[in-house]
Amino acid sequence: MGDSILHFAPEECLAARLRNLTGVGYVSADVSSIFADVRVDLTSESDVTRRLGSGAYSIVIISHVLEHVRDDFAALRSLKSLVSQDGYVLAQVPLDLDREVTYEDWTITTNEGRLQAFGQEDHVRMYGRDFADRLGKSGFRVLPVNPSDICSDDSISRMRLSDDTIFVCRPAIEENMNIGERRSKFAKPPSLCPGQANIGQT
Numbered sequence: 001m002g003d004s005i006l007h008f009a010p011e012e013c014l015a016a017r018l019r020n021l022t023g024v025g026y027v028s029a030d031v032s033s034i035f036a037d038v039r040v041d042l043t044s045e046s047d048v049t050r051r052l053g054s055g056a057y058s059i060v061i062i063s064h065v066l067e068h069v070r071d072d073f074a075a076l077r078s079l080k081s082l083v084s085q086d087g088y089v090l091a092q093v094p095l096d097l098d099r100e101v102t103y104e105d106w107t108i109t110t111n112e113g114r115l116q117a118f119g120q121e122d123h124v125r126m127y128g129r130d131f132a133d134r135l136g137k138s139g140f141r142v143l144p145v146n147p148s149d150i151c152s153d154d155s156i157s158r159m160r161l162s163d164d165t166i167f168v169c170r171p172a173i174e175e176n177m178n179i180g181e182r183r184s185k186f187a188k189p190p191s192l193c194p195g196q197a198n199i200g201q202t
Contacts, residue, residue, distance in 0.1 A: 006057040006082060009065045010036060014159070027052070043074040048081065055084050063092040063164075067123045076138035080171060089140065089169040094119060099128030132167060140169035 004025035005018055012035075019026045029052065030036035040051045042065075060083050066072045079089050096103075104125040108114055111121035118126045127134075132142045145168055147161040156162075 003058045004056065006052065006060045008042070008060070008062040009033070011063070014061075027057075042078050043069060043071045045074075045078060045081070048078045052082055054081050057082055058084055058087040060087070060089045062089065064094065066091070066093050067118070067120075067125055067127065070124055072125070073134070073138060076135065076140075079169075080139045083171060085171055087170070089167075091135070091167040091169060092164050093127045093131060094123070095131060095165060096126050096128055099126065101130050102126065102128045102134065135167060135169055136172075139172050141172050143168040 003023070004027070005021075007015060007018060007026065007028045009030050010028040015026075015028055018024070027038060028036045029038040029040050029042075031041055032039065038051050041047045060079055062079065066075060069075045079091075083089050102125055103117070105117060108117050114123055115121045118124065132144055135142045145166045147156050147159075147164065147166065151159075151161065
């Protein structure tokens with residue numbers, strides 16, 4: 001099986017480039033958009049499995065989606081079920097680095113209240129510095145990467161990455177793997193920007 005990309009809430013400019021990659025399968029998904037290939041509820045295990053399968057994707061991209069999802073832990077479990085054992089989930093969320101712990105308050109239900117508390121009317125939380133821990137609790141090993149670490153200024157500007165941290169996530173290593181299997185599982189991180197070194201390479 002060749003490489004395959006699953007892209008949630010696809011950004012039009014990025015989706016067009018990914019769909020045209022040679023030898024790479026591409027599927028877009030969203031909870032409601034008519035422009036996505038598949039409409040799916042990421043918090044429903046049965047819906048995810050029925051519509052998207054299990055362990056079928058080498059890369060899953062989810063950018064600025066989880067802050068909209070009430071049960072983000074359910075969504076994260078779905079992401080883990082979708083990515084292959086040697087695949088990657090690339091996740092981005094708005095971060096308030098002044099917060100140690102993610103802020104949620106389910107008594108806030110109005111657009112005005114959410115705008116004030118979470119920065120946007122349709123957000124339900126503000127992630128803090130514990131976001132990587134939340135990913136870890138969902139069964140991932142996590143490498144936070146800043147765009148400036150791996151991309152040129154031109155690439156950052158073109159892709160409008162700003163200072164967003166990219167959380168490169170891989171399924172946690174099974175305890176029964178031997179040391180060789182553990183090393184190979186994390187040996188070849190993806191190249192996120194054209195012309196740039198892969199994460200972990202010098």
